[in-house]
Amino acid sequence: MAEIVLxxxxxxAESHTLAAYxxxxxxxxxxxxxxxxxxxxxxxxxxxxxxxxxxAGFPTGAKWSFIPKNHTGPVYLVVNADExxxxxxxxxxxxxxxxxxxxxxxxxxxxxxxxxxxxxxxRGEYVQPWRRFSGAVKEAxxxxxxxxxxxxxxxxxxxxxxxGEETGLLSSLEGKKGWPKIKPPFPAIKGAFGQPTIVNxxxxxxxxxxxxxxxxxxxxxxxxxxxxxxxxYSVSGRVKKPAVYEAxxxxxxxxxxxxxxxxxxxxxxxxxxxxxGSAAILTADEIDVTMDVDGLKNVGSMIGSAGVIVMxxxxxxxxxxxxxxxxxxxxxxxxxxxxxxxxxxxxxMVHRIVEGRGHxxxxxxxxxxxxxxxxxxICAFYDGAVGPYISYIEKFxxxxxxxxxxx
Amino acid sequence: xxxxQSAPAQTIAFSEAQVAEVRRLQSLYPDPRGALLPVxxxxxxxxxxxxxxxxxYVATLFELSPAHVHEVVTFYTLYFCEQPxxxxxxxxxxxxxxLAGAPKIIAHLKQKLGIEPGETTEDGRVTFLTVxxxxxxxxxxxxxxxxxxxxxxxxEKIDRLLGELR
Numbered sequence: 001m002a003e004i005v006l007x008x009x010x011x012x013a014e015s016h017t018l019a020a021y022x023x024x025x026x027x028x029x030x031x032x033x034x035x036x037x038x039x040x041x042x043x044x045x046x047x048x049x050x051x052x053x054x055x056a057g058f059p060t061g062a063k064w065s066f067i068p069k070n071h072t073g074p075v076y077l078v079v080n081a082d083e084x085x086x087x088x089x090x091x092x093x094x095x096x097x098x099x100x101x102x103x104x105x106x107x108x109x110x111x112x113x114x115x116x117x118x119x120x121x122x123r124g125e126y127v128q129p130w131r132r133f134s135g136a137v138k139e140a141x142x143x144x145x146x147x148x149x150x151x152x153x154x155x156x157x158x159x160x161x162x163x164g165e166e167t168g169l170l171s172s173l174e175g176k177k178g179w180p181k182i183k184p185p186f187p188a189i190k191g192a193f194g195q196p197t198i199v200n201x202x203x204x205x206x207x208x209x210x211x212x213x214x215x216x217x218x219x220x221x222x223x224x225x226x227x228x229x230x231x232x233y234s235v236s237g238r239v240k241k242p243a244v245y246e247a248x249x250x251x252x253x254x255x256x257x258x259x260x261x262x263x264x265x266x267x268x269x270x271x272x273x274x275x276x277g278s279a280a281i282l283t284a285d286e287i288d289v290t291m292d293v294d295g296l297k298n299v300g301s302m303i304g305s306a307g308v309i310v311m312x313x314x315x316x317x318x319x320x321x322x323x324x325x326x327x328x329x330x331x332x333x334x335x336x337x338x339x340x341x342x343x344x345x346x347x348x349m350v351h352r353i354v355e356g357r358g359h360x361x362x363x364x365x366x367x368x369x370x371x372x373x374x375x376x377x378i379c380a381f382y383d384g385a386v387g388p389y390i391s392y393i394e395k396f397x398x399x400x401x402x403x404x405x406x407x
Numbered sequence: 408x409x410x411x412q413s414a415p416a417q418t419i420a421f422s423e424a425q426v427a428e429v430r431r432l433q434s435l436y437p438d439p440r441g442a443l444l445p446v447x448x449x450x451x452x453x454x455x456x457x458x459x460x461x462x463x464y465v466a467t468l469f470e471l472s473p474a475h476v477h478e479v480v481t482f483y484t485l486y487f488c489e490q491p492x493x494x495x496x497x498x499x500x501x502x503x504x505x506l507a508g509a510p511k512i513i514a515h516l517k518q519k520l521g522i523e524p525g526e527t528t529e530d531g532r533v534t535f536l537t538v539x540x541x542x543x544x545x546x547x548x549x550x551x552x553x554x555x556x557x558x559x560x561x562x563e564k565i566d567r568l569l570g571e572l573r
Contacts, residue, residue: 074437086501086540124448124485125541127554153435158444159484161539175436175443175469177482193437236503236544243545277502277540307544309503323505327539333482 003222005210005230006203007246010097016132018139021100027145029209033108036212041112045208047216049228054080054164054201055276055304056380057227057293060208066188067113067196076197077110077118078173078187079205081133082157082164084123086277086327087307090232090244091202095122095129098206099136103145103152105205108212110150113198117151121169124157161331165379166199168333179335180379203232223249227292235260237273237310249292253282256291257310265312271396272311275304277324278384280391281317302387317396318354318403321388325350328385338373339382345369346389358404363393419454419464429468440469443479447486456487484538492527492534494572497551498560500537503544512548513537515562519569533572 009015009024021027033041046061067075079102083091094102106118120137122130134154140146160178162168167181170192191197207229211219220228227249233256236242240261247256253274263269269284274291280301282289289295296303311320329347334340346369349362370389373382393400401407421429429446433439446465447457454461457480459473466473480486498516500509513524516535520528524537543549546558552568 083542084540085542087503087544088540089542089544092542123542124483125538125551128556155441156445156448157483158447158486160482172444173441174438175440175471175479176475177479193441195437234544236547237506242503242547273502309506309544311506315506320502320505323500323502327501330539 002246002248002251003230004246005222006094006098006101006206006232007244009101010093015097016099016136018100018136018143021098025213026100026209027104029211029213030104030107030145033111033212036111038112038114041108041212044216045112045211048207048211048219049216049223049226050204050207050211050219051227051293052201053203053207053231053306055085055278057303060200060204063188063200064109064113064198066186067198068189071196074117074195075113075115076192076195077106077113077115078166078170078192078197078199079106079118079120079202080164080166080169080199081120081122081126081129081202082169083126083202083305084161084164085305085307086324087234087236087273087309088276088305089234089236090306092126092129093232093244094202094206095126096132099133100140101206101209102133102202103136103140105208106152107145107150108208109198109200109205115198116149117153119153119155119173119192121155121157121163121173123163124159130154130156160333161327162333162379162381165381168379169199170197177333179333180381182378224290224292224294226294231291231306233291234305234307235310236308238263238265238312238315239310240264247291249290251291253287253289253291253308256308257287260308260310263310263312266314268313270311270313270315271317273307273309273388275302276307277309277327278302278387279304280387281395283395301391316354317392317399318350321392322347322350322354324388325385328381332381332385336377336379336382339377339385342369342373342382343385346385353400353403356403356405358400358407360404360407362404363397363400363407367393419458419460421449421453421468425449425453426468433469440471443469443471443476444483447476447480451486456490458488490531492531494532494553495534495536495551496568496572497536497538497541498524499539499541499543499547499549499551501540503540504547504549507547509548511562512550512560512565515565519565533569 014020050060051057163172163178168178172178187197325347328343332343370386374386432442462476466476527534
């Protein structure tokens with residue numbers, strides 16, 4: 001049985017309380033970290049090969065080290081708890097079942113980057129996770145864990161997928177619509193309220209206490225050469241036991257589907273979305289890939305937020321793309337023309353194809369529009385939409401053509 | 408209904424305690440306008456929805472232009488510019504829920520409520536929405552009913568849930 005790190009406390013019904021967290025040696029890593037030099041903490045996280053688990057997979061320690069050394073003003077730590085990637089639900093579990101792990105991770109990260117203030121941006125729909133996490137923050141204040149050099153503000157979003165993009169999140173935190181900002185400057189140089197800011201995902205920060213407590217080598221050893229640790233895979237769609245599963249990042253997609261009880265429906269696998277809605281789709285014969293950042297990059301997809309959506313051979317791929325295309329059309333923030341126009345246009349085309357009203361050249365038009373727009377926008381949202389547009393059509397073109405009259 | 412017609416008769420204002428809460432929230436951020444989203448949540452809870460008058464009032468609390476507040480209110484899906492029903496039933500129609508039968512759940516709700524997604528029943532009881540991924544895909548199909556996530560939906564469960572809404 002592989003090691004369980006992030007979900008170690010989930011089976012305890014009281015796991016969200018400070019008493020239960022402390023009983024499982026909670027905050028021992030913080031006690032250790034507060035005796036360490038900030039730079040030594042960052043070094044440990046670098047050596048652990050921790051990569052961001054929100055979607056981009058950027059090395060966490062390297063990100064922390066980008067805070068300007070000569071900066072004398074405030075530095076902010078912002079937690080991205082705006083989970084919204086289709087097929088992902090891991091952070092909801094962490095906020096509800098182990099909120100103190102996040103607070104401890106924040107305390108340690110804040111020491112590493114010399115931040116006195118953290119903001120936790122929780123998606124507005126997450127009412128129960130927000131209540132649970134706010135309760136834990138109150139316990140932490142009441143017992144002096146918070147409020148003595150580090151403060152935490154819990155901030156609720158108001159419904160917008162784009163606020164999961166880190167600069168869109170910062171705009172929203174500043175009281176504006178969630179429009180992403182041009183990078184550079186990166187948030188580590190000029191982030192929330194114009195100050196150096198580190199934005200980390202919930203799960204990423206929950207990895208930090210175990211790294212400090214048990215050492216970078218142990219954590220790095222759990223994963224692959226380029227990514228340490230385990231992570232939480234959200235598995236849904238046509239599997240017998242949809243749930244969140246923790247596994248080392250070296251697990252293969254095939255093994256993960258087996259962990260989730262195997263394919264349901266017809267029992268015959270057709271395709272898998274390996275890393276949330278924005279990841280390129282994989283066919284049934286592409287599932288021996290390892291579920292780490294580089295493993296999926298090598299097959300032209302991405303691990304993203306590790307939301308795995310399984311499709312048996314009764315699923316219509318054009319219909320699946322229509323559902324995702326509707327999502328991108330709805331969630332495009334409207335700032336950049338290629339994204340705003342293409343997401344709406346492509347949804348209309350995929351929709352009419354599914355309804356049997358597709359035009360002969362629609363598929364080539366979609367591919368052309370998708371490829372031209374990629375890389376031309378302020379943030380990665382449109383690139384995320386292009387992944388499914390291109391891969392669904394290129395890998396299952398016959399299925400689309402069968403729906404188009406006179407194709 | 409036009410925005411002008413939706414203007415309520417009473418004066419829009421928070422209580423003294425609420426204004427104190429606004430000031431406390433504003434003090435948590437390096438720039439007080441960071442508290443705009445939380446205060447808009449408060450405003451919606453207090454006034455039922457965020458009318459132009461509420462936007463104007465909130466703008467004065469933040470010394471912001473009403474246009475800025477309007478831009479923010481209309482950007483996010485959880486703020487209602489018009490009065491929604493007493494309950495909100497928001498069914499996820501993204502991929503995992505779709506694969507698990509969300510279209511059937513949506514069709515059932517249309518038929519039971521006699522309205523389309525985006526509409527409110529005539530008695531003002533239920534606003535019915537379809538929404539993007541609520542991140543509970545392990546229990547698809549699912550919906551958010553007011554503050555609660557309702558999981559593993561079936562038509563029978565929908566009937567029971569609707570029966571509980573007054």
